Amino acid sequence: MAKIKKRTFKKDREYTLRGIRGSDMALPRTKGGEARRSLRNTPGYGKAILVTISDKPENQMTGFEKMNLVDEGVSKLDLENLKKSSGLDYKKLAEVLSVARATLINKKGKAKFNSALSEKIIGLADVYSYGYDVFEDKDKFNQWILSPNKALGGKKPFDLLNNTFGRQEIKHLIGRIDQGVYS
Numbered sequence: 001m002a003k004i005k006k007r008t009f010k011k012d013r014e015y016t017l018r019g020i021r022g023s024d025m026a027l028p029r030t031k032g033g034e035a036r037r038s039l040r041n042t043p044g045y046g047k048a049i050l051v052t053i054s055d056k057p058e059n060q061m062t063g064f065e066k067m068n069l070v071d072e073g074v075s076k077l078d079l080e081n082l083k084k085s086s087g088l089d090y091k092k093l094a095e096v097l098s099v100a101r102a103t104l105i106n107k108k109g110k111a112k113f114n115s116a117l118s119e120k121i122i123g124l125a126d127v128y129s130y131g132y133d134v135f136e137d138k139d140k141f142n143q144w145i146l147s148p149n150k151a152l153g154g155k156k157p158f159d160l161l162n163n164t165f166g167r168q169e170i171k172h173l174i175g176r177i178d179q180g181v182y183s
Contacts, residue, residue, distance in 0.1 A: 049085050049125045050078040058122065059130035066122055073112030074121045079104060082125050085132075087142050096124060096161045123167050130171055134178040149173070151182075 048057050054069065061069075083093060094101040097120045107113065113121065128141070135141040145157045151173055152160065160166030 049082050049129055050074060050122065057129045057133065058126040059133055061126075066126070069122055070115050070119045072118075073115065074118040075110050075112050076107040077110060078125075079107070079113070079121060082121065082128070085138065086128055092158075096158065097121065098162055123164065124161060127161060127167050127170055127174075131174050134174050145170075151176075 048054050050058065050069070054061065054065070056065070058066075079093070082088075083090070088096075090101050090104050094104055097104070097117065099117060103117070112118070128145075131141040131145065132138050135144065148154045148156055152169075157170045157173065160170055
């Protein structure tokens with residue numbers, strides 16, 4: 001049997017690390033020592049934001065699945081779902097997607113955006129999907145993404161979402177939060 005080491009990373013959580021053939025597995029624990037129930041394992045959690053395209057959450061899609069979605073194009077209905085889920089208005093969406101506000105508003109119903117804009121929308125939905133998954137609360141994540149962050153030099157995570165590299169950095173930051181690293 002593997003030797004068990006106990007470490008405390010956060011004030012109220014204890015992680016038990018078990019050596020399993022060269023890899024470590026972290027199990028979140030409560031103060032009482034029982035396993036913390038994660039919403040991520042419950043059915044129906046981690047729903048897709050762009051629901052007319054796929055049932056699979058964006059952060060769980062492969063690169064090929066995302067490329068196919070870009071080729072198909074994202075519809076105005078999917079943008080509306082992202083807008084509703086994120087709590088952003090057209091002005092903020094236009095700013096982060098680097099397009100005119102009118103471009104987002106003028107599409108109707110099932111009309112599709114071009115591939116360049118579809119790629120940006122899918123990238124944004126990917127970040128939000130991952131954030132919702134890690135934070136396990138949409139409101140907390142929506143508040144976090146619009147608040148200044150010390151790990152980003154006082155910048156708001158939302159301000160970095162306007163290009164691919166910024167979205168990638170925010171996903172890395174969310175991943176660090178998921179692993180319990182100070183961020």
